[in-house]
Amino acid sequence: MLDDFLTRALIAGIGLAITTGPLGCFIVWRRMAYFGDTMAHSALLGVALALILDLNLMLGVFVVTLAISGVLLLLQRRNSLSADSLLGILSHATLSLGLVIVAFMTWIRFDLLSLLFGDILAVSRSDIAIIYAGGALVLAVLAAIWRPLLASTVSEDIAHAEGLNPALSRIIFMLLLAIVIAIAMKIVGILLITALLIIPAATARRFATTPEQMAFLAALIGVAGVVGGLYGSVQFDTPSGPSIVVAALIVFILGLLPANRRKTSSEQIAK
Template sequence: MEEFMMRALLSGIGIALAAGPLGVFVVWRRMAYFGDALAHAALLGVALGLITGWHMNAAIAGVCLAVALLVTWMHSRPEVPTDAALGIFSHGAMALGLITVALADGARVDLMAYLFGDVLAAGWEDVAWIWSGTAVVLLVIRRHWHDWINATIHEGLASLDGVNVARMRLIFMLLTALVTAAAIKVVGAMLITALLVIPPTAARPFSTTPEGMAVGAVLIGGASTPLGLLASYHWDLPSGPAIVLVAAFFFALSLVAGKKGRAS
């Protein structure tokens, strides 16, 4: 196997490993729109990274985190609905990012790579970033797994069981920011939410436990990467969209198979 293909595979599978367990919470907590907002805001991070020379992943994670905190803070302002706040901050940050990139002498920057990913161009450093990010995400989720499920079912009941619900929300946002920063190389800002949302939803019809659903999400996400890359390689398709499309195909399959499974 060619080395760039190896790196692309490792990047994609690394992301799938983190996106599965995190994505189930995104789906359970109905936070898909939140993930999307963070991903759009990530473009400001790209712009910051380009003009300041800061590390790109750190800049992206920083901006995602700032947006997450701003949105949380807006919770205390009942006159601004949460979904509107998300739209304002994410698209505001994205607009600022696009303008910054345009002003920064630019033109040389390939924004498409950040919008839709360029996993075939991933270097070993990207792979290292993704796998360290994944390790952090998996360790944190493993540690809080039961508490988070508890709080997802009912925050009041969980808090009586000793779960710190506010801290849980914050950690969850941190992790989402981290995964967004790590995944931007693989599928790009526009398609990150797909990796968080499609595999868990496709795994749902076959799952009877929360753990099963997370494992299913990892398997489906993990299978989408090599298949998408294969399609991308053979038919010269853009790699990020190819991966997402394979995942969407698995979802369609799960709709049909899941129905049959229930009927029998």
């Protein structure tokens, strides 16, 4: 069955969507979309450094994205610039620096567009194994830190009052985000990773009544986006990564149609 490239792409995409759904909920709740975008953009710098140092690409992306998140935390503590300014600087600087370094490496031939927009149709069996093993690890750790991370999302004071450690859970969450970016790079590409994290979660927020339900719905919506996107890619001969994001966007737009609905607890968390 795995000899069919489309079947491999479908299995890989579903595995990624199941992982990004719950993780994306916290990005939506904590208003970290720009932060996730910055980490995703830094992935290209990780690729460039990995090629120079002859390292595994996923390892290079993981290390650089984690380092960028650490640099951001240190700069935020100095209060010299606002958070959005720092994110803008780091986001565009790391992406541009990665592109410049790649341009200088004329002795290495690779498809830059596949890095930027993904190439899910080229996933191998080993890629699928990495996606599901990494996804299982991410979901297991996220389940373990769910309570302190959720409490700190609602209120840092509440988390401290309950004897939790919100700072540690936040650091672990950034670690999980770096892992997902490294895994997702080949499927949807550097420029589209954040979309796959945010769009399913934002769609699920309109229908979920609890945070846990929102995480489950976000995973299902992500899977629907993968299936619909791959179908559209085959039918209309469009790029697979962007097609997946467009399919998820269509689901989001359809979710906007019901005009009247009551507020849910998952929405109140984000306020």
